[in-house]
Amino acid sequence: MDHPIKFEERPWGNFTQFAFNEQCTVKILEVSAGEILSLQSHENRDELWEAVDDGLQVEIGEETRILKRGERVFIPKGSKHRLSAPTVSGRVLEVSFGEFDEHDEVRYEDKYGRI
Numbered sequence: 001m002d003h004p005i006k007f008e009e010r011p012w013g014n015f016t017q018f019a020f021n022e023q024c025t026v027k028i029l030e031v032s033a034g035e036i037l038s039l040q041s042h043e044n045r046d047e048l049w050e051a052v053d054d055g056l057q058v059e060i061g062e063e064t065r066i067l068k069r070g071e072r073v074f075i076p077k078g079s080k081h082r083l084s085a086p087t088v089s090g091r092v093l094e095v096s097f098g099e100f101d102e103h104d105e106v107r108y109e110d111k112y113g114r115i
Contacts, residue, residue: 005048005072018048018095025100029083030091031056036084038110045098047075049083053090058083067092080108 006017018024029049031037039059049058051067058065058073060081067073067090075081083092107114 018050019097022097023099025096027094027096028052028091029094031083031085031089033085033087033089036111037082038105038112038114039080039082039108040105041080041108042077042096042104043106044077044104045096045100046077047081048095048097049073049075050093050095051090052093053088055085055088056083056090056092057086082109 006020008015008017018026025045029037049067050072051069054067054069056067058067058081060073060075060079066086077098
C-alpha cells in the first residue's frame with residue numbers, strides 16, 4: 001500500500017491512523033441494496049476504502065470480491081474500480097489522497113447513463 005496505515009496500542013485500547021499531515025478527503029459512501037457505482041478511474045487521487053458493513057462488492061482491475069466489515073482495499077490512481085451492493089445496503093469509509101475533485105473521473109460503464 002502506498003499510504004501506510006499506522007496501528008498503535010494504548011492503555012485504553014488502540015487507534016488506526018489513515019493519514020498524517022497530508023492532503024486527503026474523507027467520506028462515507030452508502031450504497032443501496034441492488035445498486036452499483038460506475039466503473040471508473042481517477043487521474044489525480046488514490047483511494048483507500050474500509051468496509052463499515054459486510055456485503056459490499058468491490059472491483060479493482062480484474063479482481064472482484066465481497067468485503068467484510070473492517071476489510072480495507074487500496075485503489076491506486078488510474079485503476080478501474082467500482083463498488084456495488086448486490087444483496088444488502090452497505091457503507092465504506094473512503095479516504096482520497098491527492099488533489100480531490102468530484103469530476104476527476106473517467107467513466108467506463110454507468111448504470112445511470114452518466115458520461
